[in-house]
Amino acid sequence: MSDRTRLSGGGVIDELRVTYELHGPRLRALAAQYTAEDAEDVVQDAFVRALQHAARFRRDAKLSTWLYRIVVNECISRYRKRRRRERADRQWRRDERMSPNRMSADALDVRAALRSLSPPVYRALILHHVIGHTHDEIAAIMRIPVGTSKWRVNAARRRLRGTAC
Numbered sequence: 001m002s003d004r005t006r007l008s009g010g011g012v013i014d015e016l017r018v019t020y021e022l023h024g025p026r027l028r029a030l031a032a033q034y035t036a037e038d039a040e041d042v043v044q045d046a047f048v049r050a051l052q053h054a055a056r057f058r059r060d061a062k063l064s065t066w067l068y069r070i071v072v073n074e075c076i077s078r079y080r081k082r083r084r085r086e087r088a089d090r091q092w093r094r095d096e097r098m099s100p101n102r103m104s105a106d107a108l109d110v111r112a113a114l115r116s117l118s119p120p121v122y123r124a125l126i127l128h129h130v131i132g133h134t135h136d137e138i139a140a141i142m143r144i145p146v147g148t149s150k151w152r153v154n155a156a157r158r159r160l161r162g163t164a165c
Contacts, residue, residue, distance in 0.1 A: 034075035
């Protein structure tokens with residue numbers, strides 16, 4: 001199968017399988033440049049995204065170029081999520097080291113404000129700002145509309161800003 005393999009309505013899975021066999025090693029090598037420990041996972045996720053977004057594929061482009069871009073985007077996305085998680089982990093460890101009697105009044109107010117949030121609003125806030133999920137991902141995780149995810153995160157921000165003022 002040539003590099004000009006096209007995603008079409010019929011046989012997309014077969015085309016992707018053949019394309020995976022053809023381009024998989026190069027895509028894994030590309031992913032390994034960004035994230036050696038989970039390069040295979042990146043490539044598999046890229047193929048899942050390609051399948052999900054097959055309708056977006058421009059017919060005048062090379063399939064391999066499109067797949068390479070998806071792999072790079074997936075690597076960047078994972079890097080950003082990992083960086084946010086590491087930052088959040090450092091913050092949590094720092095917070096755990098601080099005893100309540102050494103914490104500032106503002107920190108205690110923020111903790112109280114976080115505890116005052118309803119569980120769905122709190123979960124949306126944590127999923128978005130601590131873990132780094134997008135509103136689409138939060139909506140899927142919590143089985144709610146995207147707009148509800150945005151509202152919950154915004155409601156939590158408003159509540160926390162009111163505490164900090």
